[in-house]
Amino acid sequence: MRLADDPDIGRFRAEFAAFLDAHLPTAAEAVERPRSSAHVPAWARRWQRTLFDAGWLLPGQPPEFGGRNATLPQQLAHLEELARRRIYHSFNPQGLGIVAASLITFGTDEQKHRWAVPVLRAEITAALGMSEPGAGSDLASLRTRAVADGDHFVVNGQKVWTSGAHDADILLTFVRTDPDAPKHKGISCLVIPTDTDGVVRRPFGSLAAPDDLDFNEVFFTDVRVPRENLVGPLNEGWRVANGSLGHERTLLWLSFAERLDDLIRDAPCDEDWYATLLMDAQALRLLGYRQLGPDPDPAEISVLKLLGSEAVQDASLHALEAHGADGLRHPELTGPYHHMNAEDFSASWFERYARSFAGTIAGGTSEIQRNIIAERILGLPR
C-alpha cells in the first residue's frame, strides 16, 4: 500500500499527455455534435483513428487492435488522463468497449478484421442488441429467435433500449437458438448488419426530450444472417454476453468517479451533503484501486457500481434541490462545456438528476447489484 504511483505509470501518463497535447482536435474542428451513441461526426472519426494508429485507443489491446499491451493500472491511468481533460476517446462507446472487445475475445480472425478493426478505426459504428420487452434484468429469458436454414440463420423478434441502433452499421445481437435448452444454454450471438432486409429500427425519445434519440426498438422479420456471422460457439452466447459486459465492467466504476468529480466541481459546496459527495468520490476511487490487486473478486464490481451510481444520484438530487426554483431552468449550462465531451453532464440540474437514473438502471439495476452482493459475497440463499 502506498500513495505514490509506480514510476512506470508516471512515464506512461507523461507519454500519453504529450500525445494528447499534440493531437487533440480544436473546438473549431469539432463543430458537428454527435446526436446518438453510435453517430460519430467526421472529425471524431479522424480523432479515434489517430488514437488507434498510435496505440492509444484501447491500450490494453495489442497494436493490431489499437493498443500497446498495457497493464490494467496503465489502462486506468489512460482513462484518468482522458477524464481529467474531459475528453472522450470514442463517441461510440458501446461499439468500442463492448462490441469490438467481444469480437476480439470471442470472434474468428475473419470477424475481427471484418468488424472489430473497422469499429475501432471508426469506419463503422456498432450497437448492442441485448434487452427485449420481456427480458430486462432477466436477460437470459430473451425470446428473439434464430433458426438455422442451410448456411443462414433466420431471425425473428424484437429488441428494445438498443442505444444508437438507428445510427449503427452493425448490431451485436443475442438470439435464442435452442428453445428447448435451459434458458442460459440456448442463446447465441450474431453480428447483424443494420442494412439487412427485415431489420427495422425505430428510435424513441428519452425522458429529457422527444428529439433526444438514442434508445431504439429494433424489429427483426425473417432476417437472413449468414452463419459466418455467429460469434463464439452455437448456444454459448451467454458466455459471450457475460464476457462482453465484463469488458465494460472492470473499469466501469471510473465513469461514476468522473461524474462525481464533475459534481464536486459544479455543485454548491457549503452544505452537509457536499462532504458526503467528497467522501463517496474518494471511497469509490480507493475501492476501484483495490480491484487492481491480484485475484479481484468479480462480485466486488457490483459494490463499485452500486456505490458509484447511487452517489451520483444522491449528489445530483441535492444539487438540484439546493438551487430551489432556479433548478427548474432548462436548458442551462451547469458545468464547463468541452467540445471533446458529450453535453449531458453540463446540462441543467434537473436534467442531470434525471439522467443519473441511467446509472442506477442500465447495466444491471441497483436492485440486481444488491442481490449479487448478498448472494455472491455474503452467501445468502438465492
Add this chain to the structure above:
Amino acid sequence: MEFVLDEEQLMLRRTVREAVAKSRARGEDDQWALYQELGWLEAPPVELALILEELGYVADGTPFLASATWFAPVAGRLPEGAGTAVFDGAGRYVLDADRAGEIAVRTRDGVRIVPAGELPVERVDVFDSSLHIAHVDVRDAAHGVPALALMGLAATAVGSCRRILDLVVDHVKERQQFGRPLGAFQAVKHKAADMYVAIERARALTHFSALTLAEDDQRATGAAHMAKAAAGECQRLVFRHGLQLFGAMGFTWEHELQIHLKRAKACDLLLGTAATHRRALLTR
C-alpha cells in the same frame, strides 16, 4: 497509488486474529500484556488500523485503543502501562481515563503528561457497559484531536460493524420463516448488501487515512475526518439494519449482538459524530 494490502500486512492480520482468539479466555489483563509484548502499540498507522479493526471485531476490552491512538500521538511516546489523553478543555468523556497510568494533556504551553492519581477522575456510567469512560478535571487543556485518534476510532467501528454483519448473515441463513431462510427474502438481502457497501466504504477511507498518516501526507487531516465520518455513517446503517434483521433475538442481553452495537455506536459518539466531521471537512 497502490491500494492493496501486501503479504506482510495480510500476515499481520492473520496473526492478530489468532492471537486475539487464543487469548480471549485469559481475561483483559493478560490480553493487554500480550498486545504489549507483541509490539502492537508500536505498529505504524496502516498496521495499527488492521490491528484495531480486528480488536473492534471482538469488542476488545483492553486499554489498547486509547494508549495507541490517544496518548501516543500527543505524548510522542508510548505510555507507562495504559495511557489516554484529554482533547477537550473540560476533560469530558475521556476513554480509559479511570484505568490509565498516564494522561497526556495538550495545553497552550505544550504537552503535559500527568501520572494518574494527580488529576481528579470520575468514571461515567455509559450504555456500553464494557467501555471505560471518565471525566477528568483538567482546566488548561487546549483543543486539538490528533488524526490518529480519529482513525483509531474509525478502524474500531469498522471492525464492530463487520462483526455485526457477520452475525446477521449467519442468522438470516439459519433462521426459517414461511418455509424459507430469512436471507432468501429480497428485503433482507438488500439491507445486508447496503451494510456491506457501507462497511467497505468506511474501511477504504480508514485505510486511506492510515496511509496518509504513515506517509506524513498533507491530506492526513482531511482523510481522518473522512474516515471518522464514514465510520459514523456506516455504524448508523449497520446498527439499524443489524438490530432490525435480528428481530427480538437481538433485543436480548444474552445475545452478543448488543455488545457490538453499543461499541460501534460509542465509536461514533466519541470525538465527534459523523455530522461533526462532515462539517469539519467543509470548513477546513
